[in-house]
Amino acid sequence: MAKLEQVTSQSQFEALLKKAGRCLTVVHFQAAWAPQCGQMNDVMSELSKEHTTSYFVTLEAEEVPEVSEKYDIASVPTILFFKGGEKVDRLDGAHAPELSKKVQRLAVSGGPAAGEVSPQRDLNERLKQLITAAPCMLFMKGSPQEPRCGFSRQIVGLLKEHSIQFSSFDILSDDEVRQGLKTYSDWPTFPQLYANGELVGGVDIVKELAESGELDKTCPKFLSLEERLKAVINRGPVMLFMKGNKEEARCGFSRKILDLLNGAGAEYDTFDILSDEEVRQGLKTYSNWPTYPQLYVQGQLVGGVDIVRELAESGELEGVLRGDS
Known part of the structure; x- marks a missing residue:
């Protein structure tokens, strides 16, 4: 396929998935008013030129509510990946590198089989790189500008209140990281805060550190x-x-x-x-x-x-x- 295909109804969507069969189908749930959706469409267009046997589709989330509700589309852009009519992966938010990475993996592999994961050593190496990407790294739902759960909102507020400089990773954008980090750090919930590559903890621990005055010593302060x-x-x-x-x-x-x-x-x-x-x-x-x-x-x-x-x-x-x- 050389261009993005537009879907405007539930029946058209279902027919497309049936036609695609085992080929990878990438569906962008978008909104015309959101500029980041246009950016992701540009990325999809480029990917469609490289992956000519895959289907790249746009769907106005608010105009086809039956499909959006079925797949729990709560915000745009959201991108779903299908094989054989079944959803095999999901990407929430405008994350172009992750979109390209997922398409590269799924188009080649045909999507992960049930229970299949990346080699543990490779995943651990990736997690280590993410954890040490900044002196203070927060793995959260959403972004500091738009937290997508109450606990993430609380921890962002605490870090900002104490002028802690931090980078963040949206665990909703990558299920491999989301699940892998729980095992890697032996910490089952999110958000998770890391300082200098070491796990600090979740919102309760950060709150305790803030109350005791130790948070400023644990995490790097704001830099000019x-x-x-x-x-x-x-x-x-x-x-x-x-x-x-x-x-x-x-x-x-x-x-x-x-x-x-x-x-x-x-x-x-x-x-x-x-x-x-x-x-x-x-x-x-x-x-x-x-x-x-x-x-x-x-x-x-x-x-x-x-x-x-x-x-x-x-x-x-x-x-x-x-x-x-």
């Missing part, structure tokens, strides 16, 4: 934007600020610079500037460099894709990445 930018830039010897990540570049320039770095055999870390508007805008001023991607080595700006290409063509790139003077 400049301090935060310096910390992110120095997260690794070679840091690339780009649109997307190593696995999925979200613009042509980011894709080109990845090719150059990979061609040089570089070890590097990435930061997705689409995931953090404060970093995205602040870094332009901090480094006096208005565009992305931006490459840093040992905390110093190297430049964008044109400069990296010139260094590669001149044979200097590998030395620059090593930090040779």
